[in-house]
Amino acid sequence: MRSVCVYCGTRAGNEPRFEAVAEAAGRAVARAGYRLVFGGGTAGLTGIVARAAQAEGGRVLGVIPEFLIPSEGALDGIELRKVATLGARKSMMIAESDAFLALPGGTGTLEEVFDLLTRRNLGLENKPVAFVDTEFWAPFSTLLDHVVRYAFTDAALVDGLSFEPDVDAALAALEMAIKTRG
Structure with a gap:
């Protein structure tokens, strides 16, 4: 695994634990020697993740639509790729990443x-996805189980996801998934 994409909010939320988990994620990705791929802005949890990775000397790739720079800012001192649309941002973030941390x-x-x-x-992607569930993603996991229960998707989609209690466990799950996949 070389690059980990972190999906998170451009707001910090209303619980201090969200900021703490964002900082822990940025630091852990950098300490593990992985490049952080993120949405490119300075606001909220996204900015916290990227600044934490920078503080650890990590490599950081930000991908941001040009129209968002006035509202989200653009982090200095990173590799920054400017794109035209949100769709282009998502596609580039996926292409540049080996695994995903939500x-x-x-x-x-x-x-x-x-x-x-x-x-x-x-079947267009098979990269591992881990959710850091700090009492946030549990309802989403329940929703996915509900969608499977009523046969709107296959259980294999949900079985391939990892819901972990902290950043270290989530990164370990991603690393294991990469090794298992070969």
């Missing part, structure tokens, strides 16, 4: 996760 976030984070899961469901 932290708390809003509709943009959910949309990125659903896009990736749809690509997995269609």
Whole structure:
């Protein structure tokens, strides 16, 4: 595994634990020697993740649509790729990443996760995905189980996901999935 994409909010949320998990994720990705791939902005959890990876001397790739730079900012001192659309951003982030780590976030984070899961469901991607469930992703996991129960997707889609209690366990799950996949 060379690059880990982190999906998370451009807001920090209303619980200090969300900021703590974002900082832990950025530091852990950098310490493990992986390049961090993220949405490119400075706001919220996304900015915290990237700055934490930078502080550890990690390599950071940000991918941001040009129209978002005025509202989200663009982090200095990283490799920054500017794209025209949100779709181009998602595609580039997926192409540049070997695995995905989902932290708390809003509709943009959910949309990125659903896009990736749809690509997995269609057989277009098979990269591992881990969710750091700091009492945030449990309802999402329940929703996915519900979708499987009513036969709107195959159980294999959900079985290929990992819901972990902390960043270290999530990274370990991604590493194991990469090794198992070969």
